[in-house]
Amino acid sequence: MKLAIHGYGATGHYVEELAPAEVVAVIDQTKSAEKIPSYQTVSELTEEVDAIIDFSHPSLLPDLLAYGLKTKTPLVIATTGFSEAELQTIKDASTEIPIFQSYNMSFGIAMMQQLLQVLVPLASSFDIELLEKHHNQKVDAPSGTAELLLRTIQELRDVQPVYERESTREKRQASEIGMHSMRGGTIFGEHEVLFAGVDELIEIKHTALSKKVFASGAIKAAEALIQKSAGLYTLETLYSQEDSHVTN
Numbered sequence: 001m002k003l004a005i006h007g008y009g010a011t012g013h014y015v016e017e018l019a020p021a022e023v024v025a026v027i028d029q030t031k032s033a034e035k036i037p038s039y040q041t042v043s044e045l046t047e048e049v050d051a052i053i054d055f056s057h058p059s060l061l062p063d064l065l066a067y068g069l070k071t072k073t074p075l076v077i078a079t080t081g082f083s084e085a086e087l088q089t090i091k092d093a094s095t096e097i098p099i100f101q102s103y104n105m106s107f108g109i110a111m112m113q114q115l116l117q118v119l120v121p122l123a124s125s126f127d128i129e130l131l132e133k134h135h136n137q138k139v140d141a142p143s144g145t146a147e148l149l150l151r152t153i154q155e156l157r158d159v160q161p162v163y164e165r166e167s168t169r170e171k172r173q174a175s176e177i178g179m180h181s182m183r184g185g186t187i188f189g190e191h192e193v194l195f196a197g198v199d200e201l202i203e204i205k206h207t208a209l210s211k212k213v214f215a216s217g218a219i220k221a222a223e224a225l226i227q228k229s230a231g232l233y234t235l236e237t238l239y240s241q242e243d244s245h246v247t248n
């Protein structure tokens, strides 16, 4: 498989580290790779690749989709922070090319999604709050994963997100879901769903211990994607057959 990395930042670098033989091009406005052909924008890419893995910035989406559509290149889009309109452009493009889009690439978050399917209906009398913590370089809040988890919960219960409680002077409503973001240091990414009942709590928490978990998920997504026809593929499709082996 021949891959291009779009966004050669912290996570993009791990894609190269985990798949050195497969990465044949790097695209980033300010950074280039030592031994791999590097381009500032995706429109300059001349290497033929089987898929592009994107860990960059939402502002680069139009160019990325235009390139994918023009060259019929499958896209793995891992960038977060898209507007509804931008997500719609991804959906539209996926009618012509295979696109994998997920705000989280880890098996752990895929499992958390499954747990929510069971727990949200079971804990129908519990209040739900969502907490996420990330490093101080993150530009979007709440995290994409928090939005992903929120959407899953909303499919199961009619709840409305509340992003701040400051000066509301009102009690929490049962139909609310509090969304809390913390930023600091080098936290790779923590997501916790808190179910608060009367005199008892259930907490489901996922902690990423390295950015590698996201890079390896994206490579796995690319491997799966290049076998597919046009369509929009998500985290659930990636890990549906996963076993739980642990290796480094």
Ligand SMILES: NC(=O)C1=CN([C@@H]2O[C@H](COP(=O)(O)OP(=O)(O)OC[C@H]3O[C@@H](n4cnc5c(N)ncnc54)[C@H](OP(=O)(O)O)[C@@H]3O)[C@@H](O)[C@H]2O)C=CC1
Pocket: 007, 008, 009, 010, 011, 012, 028, 029, 030, 031, 054, 055, 056, 057, 058, 059, 060, 077, 078, 079, 080, 081, 102, 103, 104, 105, 106, 140, 144, 214
């Ligand atoms: N789906 C998932 O599992 C994961 C998603 N992500 C998402 O991927 C994205 C990248 O994350 P991460 O690698 O940690 O971030 P980094 O900031 O380390 O990397 C982003 C890269 O994109 C470049 N970039 C940013 N803005 C622009 C711009 N306007 N024009 C051109 N290049 C730009 C950056 O260049 P420069 O440094 O010069 O700004 C950098 O090289 C984020 O949206 C993040 O939330 C991250 C991890 C997991």
Ligand SMILES: O=C(O)C1=N[C@H](C(=O)O)C[C@H](O)C1
Pocket: 080, 103, 104, 134, 138, 142, 143, 144, 145, 146, 188, 189, 190
């Ligand atoms: O920016 C990050 O680092 C991460 N971003 C994704 C998100 O916004 O959910 C995934 C992961 O948590 C790391």
